[in-house]
Amino acid sequence: MTSTLERPTRSASAPAGARQPRRIGFGQRRSAWDLKFSPYLYISPFFILFAITGLFPIAYTAVISFMDWDLVRNSGHFIGFDQYTWVLSQPKFWVALRNTFSIFLLSSVPQLILAIFIAAMLDQNIRAKTFWRMSVLIPYVMAPVAVALIFSNMFGDQYGVVNTTLQNLGLPAVPWHSDALASHVAIATMVNFRWTGYNTLILLAAMQAIPREFYEAATVDGAGKARQFFSITLPSLKPTLIFVIITSTIGGLQIFDEPRMYDQYGTGGADNQWLTVTLWLYNIGWGEWNFGRAAALAWILFIIILAIGAINMFVTRSLVRDEGGRDQRSRRERRAQARAAKQRLEADADRRSTPRKEARR
Amino acid sequence: MKNRALRRVALVAAVASTSALVLAGCSGGGAASGGDGQVTLTVATFNDFGYTDALLKEYTDAHPNVKIVHNKAATSNDARANYFQKLGKTGLADIEAIEVDWLPEVMEYADLLAPVPDDLKSRWLDYKVKAATSTDGKLIGYGTDIGPEGVCYRSDLFAAAGLPTDREEVAKMLQGDWSTYFAAGDKYVAATGKAFFDSAGGTYQGAINQVEDAYENPANGEITATTNPEVKKIYDEVLKASATQSAHLGQWSDDWMAGLSNGAFATMLCPGWMLGVIEGNAPEVKGWDIANVFPGGGGNWGGSYLTVPANGKNVAAAQELADWLTSPDTQIKAFENAGTFPSQTEALKNETLLSNKNAYFNDAPVGQILTDRAEAVKVSPYKGKFYFQINDAMQKALTRVEDGTQDAATSWQQWVTEVDALK
Numbered sequence: 057m058t059s060t061l062e063r064p065t066r067s068a069s070a071p072a073g074a075r076q077p078r079r080i081g082f083g084q085r086r087s088a089w090d091l092k093f094s095p096y097l098y099i100s101p102f103f104i105l106f107a108i109t110g111l112f113p114i115a116y117t118a119v120i121s122f123m124d125w126d127l128v129r130n131s132g133h134f135i136g137f138d139q140y141t142w143v144l145s146q147p148k149f150w151v152a153l154r155n156t157f158s159i160f161l162l163s164s165v166p167q168l169i170l171a172i173f174i175a176a177m178l179d180q181n182i183r184a185k186t187f188w189r190m191s192v193l194i195p196y197v198m199a200p201v202a203v204a205l206i207f208s209n210m211f212g213d214q215y216g217v218v219n220t221t222l223q224n225l226g227l228p229a230v231p232w233h234s235d236a237l238a239s240h241v242a243i244a245t246m247v248n249f250r251w252t253g254y255n256t257l258i259l260l261a262a263m264q265a266i267p268r269e270f271y272e273a274a275t276v277d278g279a280g281k282a283r284q285f286f287s288i289t290l291p292s293l294k295p296t297l298i299f300v301i302i303t304s305t306i307g308g309l310q311i312f313d314e315p316r317m318y319d320q321y322g323t324g325g326a327d328n329q330w331l332t333v334t335l336w337l338y339n340i341g342w343g344e345w346n347f348g349r350a351a352a353l354a355w356i357l358f359i360i361i362l363a364i365g366a367i368n369m370f371v372t373r374s375l376v377r378d379e380g381g382r383d384q385r386s387r388r389e390r391r392a393q394a395r396a397a398k399q400r401l402e403a404d405a406d407r408r409s410t411p412r413k414e415a416r417r
Numbered sequence: 418m419k420n421r422a423l424r425r426v427a428l429v430a431a432v433a434s435t436s437a438l439v440l441a442g443c444s445g446g447g448a449a450s451g452g453d454g455q456v457t458l459t460v461a462t463f464n465d466f467g468y469t470d471a472l473l474k475e476y477t478d479a480h481p482n483v484k485i486v487h488n489k490a491a492t493s494n495d496a497r498a499n500y501f502q503k504l505g506k507t508g509l510a511d512i513e514a515i516e517v518d519w520l521p522e523v524m525e526y527a528d529l530l531a532p533v534p535d536d537l538k539s540r541w542l543d544y545k546v547k548a549a550t551s552t553d554g555k556l557i558g559y560g561t562d563i564g565p566e567g568v569c570y571r572s573d574l575f576a577a578a579g580l581p582t583d584r585e586e587v588a589k590m591l592q593g594d595w596s597t598y599f600a601a602g603d604k605y606v607a608a609t610g611k612a613f614f615d616s617a618g619g620t621y622q623g624a625i626n627q628v629e630d631a632y633e634n635p636a637n638g639e640i641t642a643t644t645n646p647e648v649k650k651i652y653d654e655v656l657k658a659s660a661t662q663s664a665h666l667g668q669w670s671d672d673w674m675a676g677l678s679n680g681a682f683a684t685m686l687c688p689g690w691m692l693g694v695i696e697g698n699a700p701e702v703k704g705w706d707i708a709n710v711f712p713g714g715g716g717n718w719g720g721s722y723l724t725v726p727a728n729g730k731n732v733a734a735a736q737e738l739a740d741w742l743t744s745p746d747t748q749i750k751a752f753e754n755a756g757t758f759p760s761q762t763e764a765l766k767n768e769t770l771l772s773n774k775n776a777y778f779n780d781a782p783v784g785q786i787l788t789d790r791a792e793a794v795k796v797s798p799y800k801g802k803f804y805f806q807i808n809d810a811m812q813k814a815l816t817r818v819e820d821g822t823q824d825a826a827t828s829w830q831q832w833v834t835e836v837d838a839l840k
Binding site: 127128129130146147208209212213214215216231233234319320321323325326327342344345 | 498501502504505506522525526529666667668669670671672673675676679681806809812813814816817820821822823831834838
C-alpha cells in the first residue's frame with residue numbers, strides 16, 4: 057500500500073553537469089505563452105460578456121439598493137440599509153415568501169413524482185415510443201404566457217370550465233381567486249403542465265442508462281416490477297434527480313409569468329393571495345418606479361436563493377457520496393493518508409535539494 | 418504551422434467578436450435632421466389614437482420640409498414603461514402620448530417637458546387643462562381625448578324587471594345622486610333576484626372621481642386618504658349596495674367579460690370608449706343601451722395627452738405638430754377614425770360629433786349624449802404622486818369584501834395599514 061505511493065526519485069538520474077541553454081528563443085517563449093494563456097483567452101469571451109451583462113448589473117443593483125433612487129433623473133442619495141429595513145418590515149414580504157415556497161412545493165413535488173411515473177411507463181416496451189416521448193414535451197414548447205392565459209380562463213371563479221364542471225358534478229365551486237391555497241394549486245397546475253414533460257424526458261434518459269443486467273438479475277431472483285422500481289430504478293436515478301431538483305428549485309423561487317397572468321391586474325390578488333417575491337419586485341420596480349426598494353428586494357431574493365443553493369449542495373454531496381461508493385475509506389483515514397504522503401514528499405524534496413546546492417558551489 | 422495560423426485567426430475572431438458585442442451594446446440609433454431645413458419628427462402613441470397615415474399626410478403636405486414617423490405601442494402599459502425608462506435621457510420620440518392613468522407620475526417630472534404655449538390653454542375643457550398643469554402653472558400636455566361617463570344598461574333585462582326601457586325615461590329615473598342609483602338597484606334586485614351593477618370597484622371609481630381632493634392634500638402632498646370622511650362614506654355606501662346589487666365581477670376579469678354578454682348585471686358606468694368594449698365582448702346581445710345620466714353629476718374616466726420632451730432635437734417643430742394634432746378639426750377626424758372623444762371645447766360643438774349614432778346601442782345618439790356628459794363634469798379631482806398606489810390598494814380592499822375574504826371593517830383597516838406604509 058505505502059510503496060505504491062512512493063514517488064520515483066528522478067533527481068539521481070539527471071546528470072549533474074548537464075548544459076542549460078543560455079537564452080530561450082522568442083519563438084519558443086511565445087509558444088510557451090501560447091500554451092499558458094491561450095485556454096484562458098478562448099474562454100474569455102464568455103466571461104467578458106458575463107462581466108458586462110451579469111456581474112455589473114448585480115453590483116449596480118447592490119449600489120442602488122442603498123439609495124433612494126430616481127430612475128428618470130438617474131440620481132439618488134445614500135440612505136444605508138433603510139430600503140432593506142422597509143422590505144423586511146412589510147407584512148407583504150412574508151406573505152410573498154410564504155406564497156413563493158407554497159407554490160414551489162405544490163409544483164415541484166407532484167411534478168417530480170408524476171415525471172418519474174411517466175418516465176417509468178415510457179421506459180417499458182410500448183408501441184410508437186417516439187410519438188409518446190415527443191408528446192410529453194409539447195407543453196414545454198408552448199409559451200408560458202399562452203399557458204397562463206388558457207389556464208386563467210379555465211380557473212375563472214364563476215364561469216370557468218373547472219368550476220362549471222365541479223358544479224355539474226354536484227360539488228361546491230372552488231374560490232380560485234380569493235382562497236390563497238386554491239390559487240396556489242391553480243398556479244402550480246400551470247407550472248406542472250409546462251415542466252412535467254421536460255423532467256420526464258431527462259429522467260427517461262437516465263433510466264435508459266441503467267444496465268439491463270440489473271433487472272435481469274432481479275427477475276431471476278424473483279423480484280416483482282414494483283420491487284425492481286424501488287430497489288434498482290430509483291437509487292440509480294439519484295444523481296439525475298438531484299439535477300432536476302436543483303433546476304426546479306431555482307425556477308420555483310423565481311416564478312413570475314404564471315402568477316402575473318393569473319388575473320387581469322397582475323399584482324398578486326386583492327389580499328396578496330398569490331403574490332410571489334419576483335412579482336412583488338416587479339410591482340415595486342415597474343409599478344411604483346421605486347428602484348431602490350426593488351433593488352433591495354432583489355438582493356434579499358438573491359441571498360435566499362444562495363442559501364437554498366448551499367443547502368442543496370450539502371444535501372447533494374452527502375447523497376452522491378453514499379451512492380457513488382468509489383471511495384470506501386472514512387474521512388479520517390483519507391486525511392491521515394494525505395498527511396503521510398505530504399510528509400514523504402517534503403522529506404524527498406529536502407533530500408534532493410541538498411546535493412544540488414553543493415554541486416553549484 | 419497551419420495549426421498555429423488557424424489558432425491566430427480564431428484568437429483575432431474571438432477578440433473582435435467580443436468587442437463588437439460590447440460596442441453594439443453602447444451604440445444607439447438616433448434620428449437625424451438633415452441640413453436643408455428637413456425635419457423628421459417621431460410620434461409615439463399607443464392603442465389607437467386615430468392618427469391614420471392619411472391624416473398625417475395632410476400635415477406633411479402643408480409642411481413639405483417635415484417627415485413624420487409614427488410608432489404605435491400595443492398597450493398604454495408598454496408605453497408607460499418605455500416613457501419612464503427614457504424620459505430625461507435619450508430615445509424618446511419628439512411627441513410622446515401619455516394616458517391620464519399615469520399623468521400624476523409624469524407631473525413629477527414636469528420640468529423635463531416642453532410647456533404648451535399659453536395662448537392654447539383655452540382650447541380644452543377646464544378639467545382637462547387643470548389635471549396637466551404643474552404646481553408652478555405650466556401646462557405640459559396637449560389634451561387629445563376624454564372619457565365622459567354615462568350609464569349603460571340592458572333594456573331587455575330592465576323590461577323583465579318592470580323598469581322603464583326607453584333611454585329618456587331611464588335617465589329620468591336615475592337622475593340624482595348615488596342613493597337614487599342604488600334605490601333603482603334595490604327595485605331591480607327585488608324584481609329579478611339578479612345583480613344590478615358589475616362590481617363594487619367600478620362603481621366606487623365613478624363616485625371617487627367626483628371628490629375634489631380625495632387622497633392627498635394638493636397644497637403639501639400629504640396623504641389624507643385614511644382620514645377623509647368622504648372616502649369612508651363612499652366606501653361604506655358602495656359596499657352596502659354591493660352586498661345585494663353587485664355581480665362581484667372584477668372589471669377586466671374573464672368572468673366580467675363573460676358577464677357582459679350573459680346578463681349577469683344590468684347596468685354599468687360607461688365612458689365613451691367602453692361602448693366598444695361592450696360591443697366587442699357581447700356582439701350577439703341586442704339589449705345594451707346608454708342613458709344620458711350619471712349618478713352625482715358628471716364623471717370622467719380616462720383620456721390622453723401628447724407631451725413634448727424638452728431635450729428633443731426638434732422641440733419647436735414638435736410643438737407645432739402637437740398643436741395641429743390636438744386642434745379641434747384634427748381631433749374630430751381622429752374621432753371619426755377611432756372614436757376618441759374630443760377634449761376641445763370647440764370640437765364639442767361640431768356637427769359630425771353631435772350627429773354620431775351607435776347602431777349596436779339601439780341607435781343611441783352617443784355623440785350628443787357624451788357631449789352632454791362631458792359638459793356635466795364639474796370636478797377635477799386632484800391626483801398626486803401616490804394617487805394610483807392608494808387607489809389600487811382601495812380597489813383591492815373592495816375586492817376582498819366582494820369575494821368574501823374579509824368583512825368591510827377588517828378590509829378598511831388593512832387598507833389603512835397599507836396606505837400608511839406608502840410614505
